Amino acid sequence: MTEDTVDWRSLFGYFSPAAAVGFIRDRGMALDAQAAKRFAEEVSRARHYVSSLGSRGSVSPKFEDFPRGHEERLARIRESPEFSEYVTGALNWSFGMVELAKLRVYQPHINLERARMMVRKAPDPGDVEGTVSYCLPLKGETLDPRTIVNYDEAQKAYSLVSESPDMRVLGSVKLEYAKKRMGVGFIYGFGHAELSVVRYKGIPVLMNGYHRAYALLKKGHSMVPSVLVTTDDFGRTGMNQPLAFPFYLVASDRAPIMQDFLSPAAVIAPWKRTRTILTVHAGVEIVQL
Numbered sequence: 001m002t003e004d005t006v007d008w009r010s011l012f013g014y015f016s017p018a019a020a021v022g023f024i025r026d027r028g029m030a031l032d033a034q035a036a037k038r039f040a041e042e043v044s045r046a047r048h049y050v051s052s053l054g055s056r057g058s059v060s061p062k063f064e065d066f067p068r069g070h071e072e073r074l075a076r077i078r079e080s081p082e083f084s085e086y087v088t089g090a091l092n093w094s095f096g097m098v099e100l101a102k103l104r105v106y107q108p109h110i111n112l113e114r115a116r117m118m119v120r121k122a123p124d125p126g127d128v129e130g131t132v133s134y135c136l137p138l139k140g141e142t143l144d145p146r147t148i149v150n151y152d153e154a155q156k157a158y159s160l161v162s163e164s165p166d167m168r169v170l171g172s173v174k175l176e177y178a179k180k181r182m183g184v185g186f187i188y189g190f191g192h193a194e195l196s197v198v199r200y201k202g203i204p205v206l207m208n209g210y211h212r213a214y215a216l217l218k219k220g221h222s223m224v225p226s227v228l229v230t231t232d233d234f235g236r237t238g239m240n241q242p243l244a245f246p247f248y249l250v251a252s253d254r255a256p257i258m259q260d261f262l263s264p265a266a267v268i269a270p271w272k273r274t275r276t277i278l279t280v281h282a283g284v285e286i287v288q289l
Helices: 017-026 031-051 071-080 079-086 110-123 126-136 210-219 258-261
Strands: 005-010 061-065 090-098 109-111 148-151 159-163 169-178 181-189 196-200 203-208 225-232 267-272 276-282
Touching: 005 110, 005 258, 017 267, 031 267, 071 079, 079 225, 109 110, 109 210, 110 210, 126 225, 159 210, 181 276, 203 210, 210 258
Parallel strands: 196 225
Antiparallel strands: 005 109, 005 267, 061 090, 090 225, 148 159, 159 276, 169 181, 196 203
16 A cells, blocks of 8 residues: 555455456556456455355344433434434334344445544444444534535636545525525535444345444444434435445345455455545526527
């Protein structure tokens, strides 16, 4: 790893060697023929391990009731405006405990730089209070990603730059502050901090909090607190993201699970560091009818 790269742990055991090599090259890594061959051999070994696992049709995580004594925290989470993004349109939802290792996953990649930081902050398995606050943090208990906001007067354009790949457009706003003076714009933000599980078509899948989940698994946790959401809207599951595993794989009896990240199914490879840039440009154009 160099200053302009970061190591990622990826479930390449579910990729073909050619697809994995192409993926790494798309992440900005210029693999020569020898490097590509060595990497393809690593992926082949990961694929061999995955093929040896057999069917996972009977592998399903356990669920338990949420422990008592945390009612105030859960109430504050429910009252937060961001929490409505979880529950709006959901068939039902609750707080509960879930068996982490057996959860199916749709996200194939873990940023090891971020994961190591999360492991250092993760509580020990016997620390119930610490685990609840780690999995379901309140506002102010986590650091918001640093965002640089620039405005170009000549171009009438805003540019927002963040190191976090989670920055996204969340909605729009409309303002009226004087007669014949209106304002329109967009709401931006980042992914949820809470660890959450979505049940879609009867299948429970880790929806949010992959780096937290990885850190807890590394520390030896089994049952962890989570937001549990059931939906029939695929667009609200997170599985429609560009780098996600296809749903047919997640739903199959060969599905990737959280435990795979700590197994030979995962391969470590560097990616070029990235920045996320969100731009908003205002312009006026007159068109003929």
